[in-house]
Amino acid sequence: MSVFDGLKFRKVTSPVHNLDPRMKFIYVIVIFVSAILFSSIIPLMVLFVMQLPFVFVAKVQKQWVRSLRGAAFLALFIFIINIVTSYFGNNFTLLASNIEAAIALTLRFVVLIESFSVFFLTTSPDHLGLALEQSRVPYEFAFAFTTAVRFVPVLAEEAQTIMDAQKARGLELEKGNLLKRIRNYIPVLIPLIVSAIRRSLELAEAMESRAWGASKKRTNLFSLKLHKGDYALLALSIGVLVGAIYISFFVSIPTITSLF
Amino acid sequence: MALIDIKNLTYTYPGASKPSVYDVTIKIEKGEFVLITGPSGCGKTTLCRCFNGLIPHFYQGEIKGEVTVAGINTFERHTYEMAKHVGLVFQNPENQLFALSVEKDVAFGLENNAVDREEMRKKVDWALNQTGIYEIRERSPHEISGGQQQRVAIASVLAMEPEIIVLDEPTSFLDPLSAQKIFDVIYRLNKEQGITVILVEHRLDLTAKYTDHLILMDQGTIRLEGDPREILNKEETRLIGVGIPKATLLYQLLKKEGFQLGGKIPLSSDELAEQLLEALEHR
Numbered sequence: 001m002s003v004f005d006g007l008k009f010r011k012v013t014s015p016v017h018n019l020d021p022r023m024k025f026i027y028v029i030v031i032f033v034s035a036i037l038f039s040s041i042i043p044l045m046v047l048f049v050m051q052l053p054f055v056f057v058a059k060v061q062k063q064w065v066r067s068l069r070g071a072a073f074l075a076l077f078i079f080i081i082n083i084v085t086s087y088f089g090n091n092f093t094l095l096a097s098n099i100e101a102a103i104a105l106t107l108r109f110v111v112l113i114e115s116f117s118v119f120f121l122t123t124s125p126d127h128l129g130l131a132l133e134q135s136r137v138p139y140e141f142a143f144a145f146t147t148a149v150r151f152v153p154v155l156a157e158e159a160q161t162i163m164d165a166q167k168a169r170g171l172e173l174e175k176g177n178l179l180k181r182i183r184n185y186i187p188v189l190i191p192l193i194v195s196a197i198r199r200s201l202e203l204a205e206a207m208e209s210r211a212w213g214a215s216k217k218r219t220n221l222f223s224l225k226l227h228k229g230d231y232a233l234l235a236l237s238i239g240v241l242v243g244a245i246y247i248s249f250f251v252s253i254p255t256i257t258s259l260f
Numbered sequence: 261m262a263l264i265d266i267k268n269l270t271y272t273y274p275g276a277s278k279p280s281v282y283d284v285t286i287k288i289e290k291g292e293f294v295l296i297t298g299p300s301g302c303g304k305t306t307l308c309r310c311f312n313g314l315i316p317h318f319y320q321g322e323i324k325g326e327v328t329v330a331g332i333n334t335f336e337r338h339t340y341e342m343a344k345h346v347g348l349v350f351q352n353p354e355n356q357l358f359a360l361s362v363e364k365d366v367a368f369g370l371e372n373n374a375v376d377r378e379e380m381r382k383k384v385d386w387a388l389n390q391t392g393i394y395e396i397r398e399r400s401p402h403e404i405s406g407g408q409q410q411r412v413a414i415a416s417v418l419a420m421e422p423e424i425i426v427l428d429e430p431t432s433f434l435d436p437l438s439a440q441k442i443f444d445v446i447y448r449l450n451k452e453q454g455i456t457v458i459l460v461e462h463r464l465d466l467t468a469k470y471t472d473h474l475i476l477m478d479q480g481t482i483r484l485e486g487d488p489r490e491i492l493n494k495e496e497t498r499l500i501g502v503g504i505p506k507a508t509l510l511y512q513l514l515k516k517e518g519f520q521l522g523g524k525i526p527l528s529s530d531e532l533a534e535q536l537l538e539a540l541e542h543r
Contacts, residue, residue, distance in 0.1 A: 126360040147358045153402045154354060199355050205309075206356035208318050210369040210416060211343035219374050221367035221384065 016058035016122045020230040021131040023237070024119055030237040031115040034244035040253045041104040043244070047111045050240075051118055060121040067117040071110065079106040096257045125149040130224055139218060147203075155196065162191050261331070263424065263456055264288040264311065269325035271306060271315055280306040282480040284325075290423070293450045293470050294458045295488065298477035299501045304460045305351075307477070308428045311458065312346040313339045330423055343369060347417025349427040353409035354401075362404070362412050363388065363397040369420040387419035390453075391445050407438025414445060425449065426458045436466075443467055465505045468492060468527040476502065489525040507532040 031047060038044055055064045082102035087094050129146035133139060166187050167173065173184050247253070266286045272279040281303040288294055296304050309315040313334040316323045327334045330345040350356050359365040366387050370380045388394040391411040396404055401412065410430050417425060427446065431439035447470045450457045461467050468474075474488035478500050484491045491497055492508050507526045514521060521539050526532035 124360075126364070129360070143358075146360055150358055150360055150401065202350065202352060202355040203358060205314060205318060206348075206350060207358070208314060208339045209312055209343060209348040209350075211340040211372040211420065213338075214340040214343070214372045215374040217374055218371050219377060219380065220371055221364060221377065221380055223377070 012058075012124070014058045014122070015229065016054050017124065018227075018229070019122075019233060020224050020226055021119075021123045021127050022135060022224070023226070023230040023233045024123060025131075027233055027237045027240075028115045028119045030241045030244075032112060034240060035108050035111045035115075037244050037248040038253070039101070039104055039108070040255055041100055041107060042253055042256070043247065044104055044107045044111055048107060048114065051111075051114050054118050054122065058118075058122045060118075063121050064114075064117060067121070068110065068114065071113040075106050075109055075113075078109050079103070082106070097255060100255055100257050127224070130220065130222060133220065134224055151199075155192070158195060159188065159192055162188050262287040263290045263330060264458075265326075265328040266310070267326040267328075269310065269327060270323070271310065272322040273306075273319060274321045276321070278480075279322075280480055281310075284480075284482055286475065286482065286485070288456065288458065288473065290456055291450070291454050292456055292472045293447070294456070294473045294475060295464075295467055295471040296458065296460045296475045296477060297462065297464060297502055298483075302477040303480040304477055305428055306480075308348065308426050308458070308460060310334065311424070311426050312342040312348050313337060314348070340372065343417075343422070344373070344420055345423055347414075347420060347422040347425045349410070349413050349417060349425065349430050351429045351432055353406055353413050353430075353433065356413050357401040357409060357416075360400050361398055362393060362401065362415075365401065365412055366397075366416045366419050368416060373420070383419050383421070387415040390418060390449065391415040392441075405438065407434050407441060410434065410438075410442055411445060414442070418449070422455070424456045424458065426460075428460045429462070430459075431461070431463060439463060440466060443470065446470075462503055464492070464503050465507075465528075468505050468508075469531070471527075476500065488527060492527065493525045511535075 031051070035044065035047055038047075055061055079102050082105055083094070083099065086098040086102065090098065125146060129142045132142040132145060163173065171184065171187055173188075174181065175184065264286065265288075266284055269281055269284045270279050271281050284303075284307065296307065298304055306315065309319065310327050311329060311334075315321070316335060317339050323335070329342065332342070332345065334342060357365050359368060363384055366384045367380055370383060375383070385394065388397050391414050393408060393411050393415060396408060401409060404412070410433075414425070414427075414430070425446070431442050434442065443466055446457055446459065449455045450470070459467060468488050471488045474484075474486065474491050475482060476484040476491060476497060483500060484494065484497065492502075492504050493512065498504055505527050507529045511521060511526050511532060519539075521535045523535055523538075524531075526535060
């Protein structure tokens, strides 16, 4: 079940992993907003390069490249659409500036994907759940989130077991056309869903037995505290946001084609 | 007054045609090590759910009789109030752990009870140490073995410092060595911390020797109750289909052949070995 491998969580520590997820999220939003403010290639390249130190300090290069590769198809799609529309819009001519604009818009998409992937690659689900709780998200939601993450490997294993059992009885999963193949998975899905429901009942029982709902305001074994690094990241976020707004409104940005 | 006092309990699950437990009356004293056994489907699990009020609060259905645990009528209080008095450990270790790390799981009950962080830390560490899993406290539940998972489940109810711990077939998913470790932990909690233990088990070979009070169930009723040595030596017990300890069986066989052993009826191979050695010396 290589599909689920990406969803497994591991405890990793690095200066980036240890940052407060709330601050990281603010940073992601700032990058997001900045990327939308610009539509020319130079500032977008700057935004792209700005993420790289985080990737390397957190040592998540491999996963990061994999997530970008996943986005490559959509990026290519955006690029082609842009080229085609400007080609037809300009009386069937294609200028160098049109190509540059297409590249810039593709790059914008890549920056958006990149910032979110850095966030999720460097934030443990445990931390994220804690951040949700401390951001006054109702505990039920934070709990649902962490429990879902907790049971991903369990369900993946179970799906594998059911698949093996059904194959042993002669079920052929990789046979027929696309529609047939999807239909082949029904004998796997039904037992999986039934056992998940049964599992959820047992889980509810265990929660009840461990004083779920005993007090309105529950406490937590851990709490997120802001450290120096988090304040630095916040300052950086504010700086980037202010800089981006200033540049996009008051500075005329040269395009690469106009430089030559 | 007994710590657990059940009077004429009859319970039927919603949609079931006949009751799962029928006219059950039990008294359990503080500090006892109670073993409940009997063939599958005899109502052991149902009885466990009655100890902390899961029945009748979580499961609807029809209930008659009276259940008093630690002086509280379980029909009138929420399960979360009972959680401070009764810790329930279930059969499948995987489905009772829901946090992303061992220590978060152990802290879960305390968090729900809004215990202060410092006090919580102390209690969590105590529970982790009592069950011998302090070293793996930062691991996630799917990275550890089934035996370790079950010890986490025990620690997570232990952290709430209950007077009673109920374990519903805690070792049915485990290998013999892990099972033995679980029983050692439970026995130590019973002897050192004075926690009343109610254990539902089929593995009598490993557990009978710890037991003060044996309850033998069959088809929703209590068939025999009391001293384990007496009960396990009865023909009736064997006919119900209980896995009588090998040592006890051997003792019975020897006795049948006219080989008299002194002392009490043995429940473990250690006890039997002692008696055999003694008998051989006197020849």
